[in-house]
Amino acid sequence: MQLPINKRRKKCLTAYSLKNIGVRKKDLVGKKKHTTRQRQKYLEMTQQTAPLHxxxxxxxxxxxxxxxxxxxxxxxxxxxxxxxxxxxxxxxxxxFLAYDWCIDELNVLAKKSFELHSQIGETYKDQTYYRRLNTYDIKTKTTFSKTKEDNERHEATEWMDCTVDACKEMGSLKTTAQIHPxxxxxxxxxxxxxxxxxxxxxxxxxxxxxxxxxxxxxxxxxxxxxxxxxxxxxxxxxxxxxxxxxxxxxxxxxxxxxxxxxxxxxxxxxxxxxxxxxxxxxxxxxxxxxxxxxxxxxxxxxLTGIFVYVYSFFYHFFFFLHQLNLQNRKTGRRTNSVVVKPCKMDAKDIPANAYFVNHVSKDSENNELEIYPRSDGTFYCCGFSEILPLPEDPLHIVCDSKRTQMLHECLGEISGRHLGVDVSTLLTQQACYLPSTSDAxxxxxxxxxxxxxxxxxxxxxxxxxxxxxxxxxxxxxxxxxxxxxxxxxxxxxxxxxxxxxxxxxxx
Missing domain, CATH: 3.50.50.60 (FAD/NAD(P)-binding domain)
Structure with missing residues (x-):
């Protein structure tokens, strides 16, 4: 006995639709109902939804x-x-980009993000100044030494004029890179x-x-x-x-x-x-x-009954502490940085390296600096972080001019012939606040x-x-x-x- 035309048409349309989502025709024989998963998948495919805003x-x-x-x-x-x-x-x-410098779950994200940076960086290399780097941990001091015995010279530190006490490789071209943020x-x-x-x-x-x-x-x-x-x-x-x-x-x-x-x-x-x-x-x-x-x-x-009261008490108690702490959380870590352009150094001569420097200045003070030479012919240097009130508006961030001047002077002590105060141009002096959580x-x-x-x-x-x-x-x-x-x-x-x-x- 054949079904009426309208019912046959409805069944054929249903079979055709389900076939498109991976359901075999022979599986439909004698079946009037379909699984919830099949119906849900069919609705997702046929439902016309507006674009998300x-x-x-x-x-x-x-x-x-x-x-x-x-x-x-x-x-x-x-x-x-x-x-x-x-x-x-x-x-x-x-x-600065590092492939495997993070730990635990964050390291999983870092490795995948490093690859994404590589894809975008290589695609828009000229615009983003993306390049792979060698990274070094070095110790320097202001006192000059011309003898090879006093200096642990390395190809990566040839542009430096100061004494280099130690130079250790931290990352290679496979694990570290650089991009202009x-x-x-x-x-x-x-x-x-x-x-x-x-x-x-x-x-x-x-x-x-x-x-x-x-x-x-x-x-x-x-x-x-x-x-x-x-x-x-x-x-x-x-x-x-x-x-x-x-x-x-x-x-x-x-x-x-x-x-x-x-x-x-x-x-x-x-x-x-x-x-x-x-x-x-x-x-x-x-x-x-x-x-x-x-x-x-x-x-x-x-939650109901007495549990509502008990949990509500703890909820409001912790919520009060949380709000109180948010009101008191008005400080942040401000990092100062400078961008310096050497006047007597071609962009092609600027090394494709990153430097984490422990520098002993002329005042015998230890300064932790990060120096990133860039392919546009400039040097980026940051350091001298401090805990200060977080401004209400990011437009009102102000750098410490004394600290940025110290950064420029430290660069001059490390390489006086290229980055000295008298032979280089201070393009930018700035500061930023780093976002962080209590568990990092x-x-x-x-x-x-x-x-x-x-x-x-x-x-x-x-x-x-x-x-x-x-x-x-x-x-x-x-x-x-x-x-x-x-x-x-x-x-x-x-x-x-x-x-x-x-x-x-x-x-």
């Missing part, structure tokens, strides 16, 4: 990388930056077109639907910043500063800050809302502000208690190295709902929920 708070290396990989998945995205595109630590970092951010921002919004994030809007177990983000409130002022700042920050000119005084710096605040205040009278399907927090050390936007992330709704493990993943809020921060000095893998993992979690590049067991170590109650309580 994602707002990434932060336009540094992590935010830019997240946008880059989200755009590869054809996700509509808006990125929020404060004033200058790369104003935070990303644009002021050294750009600011240019990396610009490349990933320009190659994948998305909307860049200038402003300061002020809050999160949640859905009014209280029936859902987890909070659902529906938008981001921000205070807009005018673009022309950011471009003006970008231009002024790139102007070379002659060596024989005294560095900017504190008074001049304060006046510059007031002008920036005045320009910024012109467009911040009213808050604006960007609606979104998901939000990602990548604001470096300022990511701690996000905890004020998710005050009920760990509410205990499923980054936060990567979904914010506890929310359905569509994510975070990526706390990478300390490895932010540039692990930026690409973090962005890739966040994009997978947002679009696919699971990690694909790294297994779930490894990613448990970076779960943001571990930090909620006990963040910084041990400090």
């Amino acid at each position: 994602v707002v990434v708070c932060g336009a540094g290396a992590l935010g830019s990388a997240t946008a880059y990989y989200l755009k590869e998945k054809e996700v509509k995205k808006k990125e929020k930056g404060r004033g200058k595109k790369i104003k935070k630590a990303s644009g002021k970092a050294g750009g 600011k240019r990396l951010c610009e490349i990933v921002q320009t190659k994948k077109k998305y909307e860049l919004v200038y402003g300061a994030v002020k809050g999160i809007q949640f859905s009014d639907d209280t029936s859902k177990r987890q909070q659902v983000v529906t938008g981001v409130w921000y205070s807009p910043t005018s673009l022309p002022s950011a471009e003006t700042e970008e231009k002024s920050s790139n102007d070379p500063q002659p060596t024989n000119t005294k560095e900017t005084s504190r008074t001049e710096t304060n006046e510059t800050e007031k002008q920036q605040q005045k320009q910024e205040g012109e467009g911040t009278s009213n808050l604006q809302l960007i609606r979104c399907d998901a939000v990602v927090i990548c604001m470096g050390p300022w990511s701690s502000q996000a905890y004020q936007w998710f005050p009920e992330c760990l509410q205990l709704k499923n 493990i980054p936060l990567i993943g979904k914010i506890t208690g929310t359905n569509n809020a994510f975070v990526g921060t706390g990478h300390t000095c490895w932010g540039i190295l692990n930026s690409l893998i973090t962005g890739l993992l966040l994009s997978e979690l947002i679009v696919d709902g699971q990690y694909r590049t790294v297994d779930d067991d490894t990613m448990k170590a970076f779960n943001p929920s571990r930090e909620y109650f006990f963040e910084d309580l041990t400090q």
Whole structure:
């Protein structure tokens, strides 16, 4: 007996659809019902869903990388930056990359991210200044010695004039590399077109639907910043500063800050809302502000009776300590750095090496420095970190002119003929704050208690190295709902929920 035409047609269409998802036709004979997995897969394939609208708070290396990989998945995205595109630590970092210098689960991310840097670096080599390096740990002192016995000379230290007491290789061309952080951010921002919004994030809007177990983000409130002022700042920050000119005084710096605040205040009278399907927090050390936007992330709704009272007591007690600690957490590690251009040294003669230097200055003080010669003909040097109050706005970061001058002088002591104060140009003097957590493990993943809020921060000095893998993992979690590049067991170590109650309580 044959079925009516309409029923036969319906059955044929169902068989054809299931065939496309890997179900054999003979498996359908005599079966009127299909497994839940088959039906779910069929619905996922046939359901027409609108593109995701994602707002990434932060336009540094992590935010830019997240946008880059989200755009590869054809996700509509808006990125929020404060004033200058790369104003935070990303644009002021050294750009050193190491394959196997991290430990435990972080080493898994570092190795994969090192490979991602290699892919992007080789593709855009001229724009990012990417290159492989040899890395050395050296000990130097200011006293000059011309005898071979007093110096442990090495090919990597031929450009140095000071005494080299020790030179040990820490990394080879296979395990260490270098990239220009600011240019990396610009490349990933320009190659994948998305909307860049200038402003300061002020809050999160949640859905009014209280029936859902987890909070659902529906938008981001921000205070807009005018673009022309950011471009003006970008231009002024790139102007070379002659060596024989005294560095900017504190008074001049304060006046510059007031002008920036005045320009910024012109467009911040009213808050604006960007609606979104998901939000990602990548604001470096300022990511701690996000905890004020998710005050009920760990509410205990499923507990009843006396347990509700007991657990509620501990919940509010620890929540109070956590909020109290966040209010007191107004300090951070500020690292000063300089970019110096030698006047009597060709770019081709600059060694493709990285140096971790213990330098004894003329004042007999031990100075821990990091020196990264770059392929653009400049030397990047950082050091003299200090614990200072974290400014409310990253636009108001001020470097210590005395410490940056000391960095320039140390470079001159190490190589007076190339980097001396009188024979080199101080192009940039700057400072940045490094984001960190109490256990020194980054936060990567979904914010506890929310359905569509994510975070990526706390990478300390490895932010540039692990930026690409973090962005890739966040994009997978947002679009696919699971990690694909790294297994779930490894990613448990970076779960943001571990930090909620006990963040910084041990400090």
